[in-house]
Amino acid sequence: MTGKLIDGIAIGKEIREEIKEGVRKLSEKGCQPGLAVILVGDNPASHTYVKNKQKSSVEVGMKSELIQLPTTVSEEELLSHVEQLNEDDSIHGILVQLPLPDHIDENLVIRAIAPEKDVDGFHPENVGKMIIGQQSFLSCTPYGIIKLLERSGVEIRGKHAVIVGRSNIVGKPMGQLLLQRDATVTYCHSKTVNLSNYTKQADILIVAIGRTKFITDEFVKEGAIVIDVGMNRDENGKLCGDVDFESAKEKASAITPVPGGVGPMTITMLLKNTLQSAEQAFADGRCPQ
Incomplete structure (x- = not known):
């Protein structure tokens, strides 16, 4: 089976x-999302991600704003830019591209973003609401x-989901969202x-461990759904995931490729969150008419 x-x-x-x-509907009411x-420094990967996010936001009709700052920017100046965006009613989503230079406290910057504009979903207030099942x-x-x-x-519902990875960005929130949908996590x-003892029990296996082609067919239960969150390069410089796709696909009933699987969804949901924020701002009268 493939x-x-x-x-x-x-x-x-x-x-x-x-x-x-x-x-389109919201813009017709006078509120364009x-x-x-905010992009700090000259990390090539960050520049690529930001370019894709901007391009995607323009394609769906959103206003797109980019603030580029040098690597040497002070924490105080960066926080000042965040505060200005917090106060700008024409901006509904604020995203500070990570990673940041070592002299800047990432957690401090994330906490500085107004929770109602935190479309990355990283602010502790949004994380807390997500865990207890409130709107966030x-x-x-x-x-x-x-x-x-x-x-x-x-x-x-009722499926056993195994998550390989415990980051604040993927692993931890992933488990909570599955739990809310009645999976056993x-x-x-x-x-x-003995990692394979657990992964071989998974009906849904989600891998975000950051190791190139680490999960082979030996880790996969027959008929499992395999979701590969990894984004690595193999020995030939070709994009690949944390899952050895060629072997795992022989066991899985469904599997995501890399690229073309999880990646496009991340930016898509960023846009969805921004639209949600703009809709709420309009409902609250916070959107400029």
């Missing part, structure tokens, strides 16, 4: 069309994975002993 491909490009495109329609990105902005990659599963017809990580 696993069915879960196509993040196609599903992301479908959702973006829905977002585009939402942006706006996304601002959800971290974009886990949110995107939930949509991938739902739109691929995967039943989450097991967290694993780099220090887990």
Whole structure:
């Protein structure tokens, strides 16, 4: 058996069309959703990510603003830019591209973003609300994975989901979102002993461990759904994930490729969060008319 491909490009495109329609309707009421990105330094990967985010936001009709700052920018100056965006009613989503230079406290910067504009879903207030099941902005990659599963017809309720990875951005929120949808969740990580004992029990296996092609078919239960969050380069410089796709697809009933799986969904959900923020601002009378 060869696993069915879960196509993040196609599903992301479908959702973006829905977002585009939402942006059009809101803009017609005089409230154009706006996304601002702060980019510090000259990290090539960060520049690529930001360029893609800007391009995608413009494609769905959003206002896009980029603030580029040098690596030497002071923490105080960066926080000042965040505060200005917090006060700008034409901006509904604020994103500070990570990582930041060592002299800047990332947690301090994340906490400085107004929770109602935290479209990355990283602010402690949004994380706390997410954990107790209240309305909040959800971290974009886990949110995107939930949509991938739902739109691929995967039943989450009652399934055993195993997550390999415990980061604040993917692993931890991923488990909570699955738990809220009635999955039984097991967290694993780099220090887990006999990792395959757990992964082979997974109906839904989500891998975000940051190791190139680490998960082979020996870690996968027959018929499992495999979601690969990794983004690495192999010995030939080719993009690949944390899962050895060629071997794992022989065991999985469905699997995401890298690239073209989870990646497109992350930016898509960022746009969805920004639209949600703008809709709330309009409802609260905080959107300039």
